[in-house]
Amino acid sequence: MLPKLFFGYYAVVITFLSVLIITRKNPVHSVMWMLLLFFHIAGLYLFLNAEFIAAIQVIVYAGAILVLFLFVVLLLNLREELQVKRFVGSWPAGLIIAAGMLAIVVNVIKSFTAAPRGIYSIEYIKNATHTKALGQVLYTEYLFPFEIASLILLVAIIGAIVLAKRKLRS
Amino acid sequence: MNDILQSFIGLGSSNPMIKMGIDVVIILVKIAIVVAIALLHVAYATYFERKVMARMQVRIGPTEVGPIGLFQPFADGIKLFFKEDIIPANADKPIFYLSPVIFFAAALTSLAVLPFFKGFVIADINVGLLFLFAMSSIGAYGIVMSGWSSDSKFAFLGGLRSASQVISYEIAMGLSLVGVMIMAGSLNLSDIVTAQHRYPTGMFVIPQFLGFFVFIIAALAETNRLPFDLPEAESELVAGYFTEYSGFRFAMFFLGEYTGMLIMSSIVSLCFLGGWTIPRFVTDILPFLSYVPGIIWFLMKVYAVMFFYYWVRSTFPRYRYDQLMSIGWKLLIPLALFNIVITGIAKAFAKGLL
Numbered sequence: 001m002l003p004k005l006f007f008g009y010y011a012v013v014i015t016f017l018s019v020l021i022i023t024r025k026n027p028v029h030s031v032m033w034m035l036l037l038f039f040h041i042a043g044l045y046l047f048l049n050a051e052f053i054a055a056i057q058v059i060v061y062a063g064a065i066l067v068l069f070l071f072v073v074l075l076l077n078l079r080e081e082l083q084v085k086r087f088v089g090s091w092p093a094g095l096i097i098a099a100g101m102l103a104i105v106v107n108v109i110k111s112f113t114a115a116p117r118g119i120y121s122i123e124y125i126k127n128a129t130h131t132k133a134l135g136q137v138l139y140t141e142y143l144f145p146f147e148i149a150s151l152i153l154l155v156a157i158i159g160a161i162v163l164a165k166r167k168l169r170s
Numbered sequence: 171m172n173d174i175l176q177s178f179i180g181l182g183s184s185n186p187m188i189k190m191g192i193d194v195v196i197i198l199v200k201i202a203i204v205v206a207i208a209l210l211h212v213a214y215a216t217y218f219e220r221k222v223m224a225r226m227q228v229r230i231g232p233t234e235v236g237p238i239g240l241f242q243p244f245a246d247g248i249k250l251f252f253k254e255d256i257i258p259a260n261a262d263k264p265i266f267y268l269s270p271v272i273f274f275a276a277a278l279t280s281l282a283v284l285p286f287f288k289g290f291v292i293a294d295i296n297v298g299l300l301f302l303f304a305m306s307s308i309g310a311y312g313i314v315m316s317g318w319s320s321d322s323k324f325a326f327l328g329g330l331r332s333a334s335q336v337i338s339y340e341i342a343m344g345l346s347l348v349g350v351m352i353m354a355g356s357l358n359l360s361d362i363v364t365a366q367h368r369y370p371t372g373m374f375v376i377p378q379f380l381g382f383f384v385f386i387i388a389a390l391a392e393t394n395r396l397p398f399d400l401p402e403a404e405s406e407l408v409a410g411y412f413t414e415y416s417g418f419r420f421a422m423f424f425l426g427e428y429t430g431m432l433i434m435s436s437i438v439s440l441c442f443l444g445g446w447t448i449p450r451f452v453t454d455i456l457p458f459l460s461y462v463p464g465i466i467w468f469l470m471k472v473y474a475v476m477f478f479y480y481w482v483r484s485t486f487p488r489y490r491y492d493q494l495m496s497i498g499w500k501l502l503i504p505l506a507l508f509n510i511v512i513t514g515i516a517k518a519f520a521k522g523l524l
Contacts, residue, residue: 028318032265035311055300063307063340067314067333074318074330129296131357 010044027073038062052131200292212428213243219480226484253417265319270422273312277429280305284436285360287446287464298359310336313411320414328410332401338498339391345506346384349513350441363445372449375442380509382442384502389434397486439471
């Protein structure tokens with residue numbers, strides 16, 4: 001009963017906050033609602049016994065990425081920004097695409113089957129601590145995808161520096 | 171600790187609902203104790219700072235209120251309470267109200283995972299160290315949003331400076347503690363302290379001197395203290411992000427800043443100086459020292475680090491902004507990365523993997 005209540009709370013609040021984020025006129029207020037949203041997502045991870053991911057969610061998304069968003073948003077001219085319409089004119093097209101997506105998701109849910117139980121049960125993770133369990137899988141079994149992800153990030157960093165430098169020269 | 175309190179309340183009931191209720195009450199009592207004592211320490215940290223700085227500058231500091239000025243923090247607090255609360259006409263009201271609360275709450279929440287002595291911690295979570303990082307990055311929102319919502323150029327520039335400073339130094343701070351995590355093999359602060367006691371050096375500051383150096387500098391920048399207090403540089407920005415705040419809202423920033431200092435000092439004490447334990451070689455020579463309660467050692471270490479803060483403040487001039495950035499990115503982060511590599515190799519060697 002209690003877990004269901006928790007999940008229900010998070011599901012409802014996350015949906016509600018997402019709607020708030022895209023409908024606020026003031027972009028700074030949107031960012032603040034997004035901060036609250038990130039906390040709720042972290043709460044959802046905690047609810048799944050994924051304490052490491054919950055902490056990283058707050059540190060990386062709320063602590064670094066959202067502050068960078070805030071940086072950009074703070075430097076906007078707010079008086080002009082408040083006059084701009086929040087939604088583009090072609091919303092019927094967007095609605096049709098979204099409805100199509102929803103139909104796909106609903107159809108996919110029908111063929112959903114529970115995977116066989118692996119060794120990573122809740123008791124196992126509680127014993128070994130989530131950080132250790134995650135680290136062991138990430139750096140042995142999934143080392144190759146992990147390295148590819150880091151390489152992609154490195155490319156993005158170098159690309160950003162190259163673009164910034166070119167602008168400085170001209 | 172919990173068992174003692176459980177037996178003290180003495181119900182010993184088997185009903186799980188009552189048991190849960192007792193647990194909640196115990197946690198609430200613990201929170202009240204920790205917050206009250208921490209705020210008292212914060213109040214006297216301001217007094218301590220004024221006295222220390224005054225002595226370093228050949229003055230005598232506060233003397234008027236109470237014996238040797240001991241009641242000065244309370245006088246300051248009462249004064250701040252009764253000041254008029256001024257809100258700028260063009261301020262973004264909800265965010266203006268919210269930002270000091272976010273700043274102060276983030277600082278106080280960090281207290282939840284700090285083990286003050288053996289077994290006394292409000293929330294003994296496995297990712298304690300990461301929780302502290304998360305809370306220190308949330309504190310940055312209070313600063314940035316207060317700067318923006320005040321609708322003042324000084325406050326805004328202070329807020330922007332602080333945002334970039336906190337993001338840059340958070341990386342160095344996080345990386346400098348990775349060496350400690352590798353050596354202790356845990357992110358739980360209590361485990362880190364007990365792991366230090368197992369090592370022959372007793373404190374991680376000796377094998378992790380690079381990490382210690384990086385952390386202590388990053389901690390100065392993270393709490394916006396001199397020589398990195400550019401967000402509130404008086405000569406350029408009046409008071410920086412809290413220029414427009416007055417009365418109790420200002421007091422919240424003030425308290426939050428000092429609580430932040432207390433927490434940074436506690437992290438240094440727990441992760442590098444052995445927390446409530448003292449090295450074994452010391453107790454081997456002077457066995458009577460092991461009877462001193464752990465909280466005394468912990469507080470002595472915390473206040474030694476606080477003294478270092480004040481010492482730096484009264485000694486160094488403020489850095490320029492570009493110097494601040496180049497220290498963070500070009501000196502501290504490479505040093506911290508180097509420290510991780512060295513520690514990793516040493517640990518692998520000790521485990522016989524190399």
